[in-house]
Amino acid sequence: MKIIKDKVSKLSFVALLVTLTAAMFYTPTASAHGEKSQAAFMRMRTIHWYDLDWSKDEVAINETMTISGKFHVFAGWPETVDKPETSFLNIGIPGPVFIRQGSWIGGQLVPRSVSLELGDTYEFKVLLKARRPGDWHVHTMMNVEGGGPIIGPGKWVTITGSMGEFVNPIVTLTGETINLEDYALDNIYFWHALWYSIGLAWLVFWVRRPLFIPRNIAVMDGKANTLISGTDRKVGVAFALGTVVIVAASMGSTNDKYPVTTPLQAGLMRGIKSMDIPAPTVTVKVEDATYRVPGRAMQMTLTITNNGDAAVQLGEFNTASVRFLDAEVYEDESGYPDDILAEEGLTVSDNSPLAPGETRTVEVTASDAAWEVYRLADLIYDPDSRFAGLLFFFDEEGNRQMVTVDAPLIPSFI
Numbered sequence: 001m002k003i004i005k006d007k008v009s010k011l012s013f014v015a016l017l018v019t020l021t022a023a024m025f026y027t028p029t030a031s032a033h034g035e036k037s038q039a040a041f042m043r044m045r046t047i048h049w050y051d052l053d054w055s056k057d058e059v060a061i062n063e064t065m066t067i068s069g070k071f072h073v074f075a076g077w078p079e080t081v082d083k084p085e086t087s088f089l090n091i092g093i094p095g096p097v098f099i100r101q102g103s104w105i106g107g108q109l110v111p112r113s114v115s116l117e118l119g120d121t122y123e124f125k126v127l128l129k130a131r132r133p134g135d136w137h138v139h140t141m142m143n144v145e146g147g148g149p150i151i152g153p154g155k156w157v158t159i160t161g162s163m164g165e166f167v168n169p170i171v172t173l174t175g176e177t178i179n180l181e182d183y184a185l186d187n188i189y190f191w192h193a194l195w196y197s198i199g200l201a202w203l204v205f206w207v208r209r210p211l212f213i214p215r216n217i218a219v220m221d222g223k224a225n226t227l228i229s230g231t232d233r234k235v236g237v238a239f240a241l242g243t244v245v246i247v248a249a250s251m252g253s254t255n256d257k258y259p260v261t262t263p264l265q266a267g268l269m270r271g272i273k274s275m276d277i278p279a280p281t282v283t284v285k286v287e288d289a290t291y292r293v294p295g296r297a298m299q300m301t302l303t304i305t306n307n308g309d310a311a312v313q314l315g316e317f318n319t320a321s322v323r324f325l326d327a328e329v330y331e332d333e334s335g336y337p338d339d340i341l342a343e344e345g346l347t348v349s350d351n352s353p354l355a356p357g358e359t360r361t362v363e364v365t366a367s368d369a370a371w372e373v374y375r376l377a378d379l380i381y382d383p384d385s386r387f388a389g390l391l392f393f394f395d396e397e398g399n400r401q402m403v404t405v406d407a408p409l410i411p412s413f414i
């Protein structure tokens with residue numbers, strides 16, 4: 001009976017180990033990053049990305065491309081998300097398929113976290129170097145402490161060539177040129193293998209005897225003392241001492257080999273320069289807003305007042321990186337990703353130029369499958385179902401003004 005129990009518990013242990021190992025090694029290639037699963041209110045009410053430009057659609061290994069544009073930090077930032085006091089400008093890609101060679105906000109290099117001000121708009125640029133061939137969805141992204149990664153729009157970029165050719169040379173502060181791609185790789189393999197085998201030896205030593213159930217029975221019977229022998233104790237001490245000796249000795253030799261080291265740099269940069277955008281001369285009041293579930297359309301009643309000196313027309317509504325355009329007023333020529341560009345998605349009940357000094361109440365409809373495909377419509381199931389976005393007005397000469405809107409959204413199921 002005891003032998004059978006031993007066998008069963010050993011078998012189940014091995015099965016568990018195999019499952020865990022398999023789970024660790026099974027890593028299928030991810031091509032997108034769950035951008036659609038991020039809560040709609042996060043994408044609509046935090047960071048608004050616009051005027052984006054992916055400099056290339058196809059790039060060879062070792063070549064560079066840039067992503068540049070602007071982002072507006074929404075003044076109606078949700079209460080449930082920490083303010084962007086510690087934020088890091090990032091790129092959302094499936095693993096290190098590119099390396100980031102530099103990123104800039106307002107012209108300043110930002111290798112660290114930055115503090116962003118609500119209501120401000122910033123210009124940014126990220127320089128990427130291609131590392132792994134394939135088709136990748138490349139997103140802008142802002143990591144906000146307490147808020148998580150806030151994803152921007154993604155565009156497919158193809159990397160060609162072979163990963164074996166990728167190099168990442170840098171000159172260290174001591175004047176040595178190294179290739180970061182394979183620097184000290186042998187050492188890394190060695191240490192992983194060493195600690196892995198020590199761990200495995202430790203496991204095997206304990207696993208080759210009766211496991212959980214027989215040991216539990218022994219403890220229940222008051223025979224716990226018989227479970228650990230003198231040899232077990234000696235082996236335990238040998239493992240402990242061995243570990244300490246290996247760590248101490250290798251630390252000594254590492255310090256000899258690399259006398260100058262500096263810690264990884266971290267910290268917060270404040271006072272990042274935001275854009276000087278004159279206050280818009282157009283004001284917009286959202287009278288009401290509804291989302292029609294069957295029509296995949298959002299309807300807003302807006303009262304627009306033009307306090308400027310040129311007539312304006314509404315050309316674009318941008319929310320969560322989905323752009324709804326009125327094709328008669330504005331056409332996008334930037335090569336913005338198709339799936340989040342509704343070229344004729346914006347309908348305005350009266351979009352004739354609004355003269356200076358004039359006020360007009362209009363019905364604005366933003367309709368596109370993107371509401372469902374990008375799961376923005378999920379917003380209506382939020383306890384605080386508000387929508388937010390950017391409205392762009394254009395005058396005759398193509399001058400643009402940006403107005404933010406932020407209002408409750410009422411769903412309609414008929």
Ligand SMILES: [Cu+2]
Nearest residue numbers: 032033137154
């Ligand atoms: Cu993606």
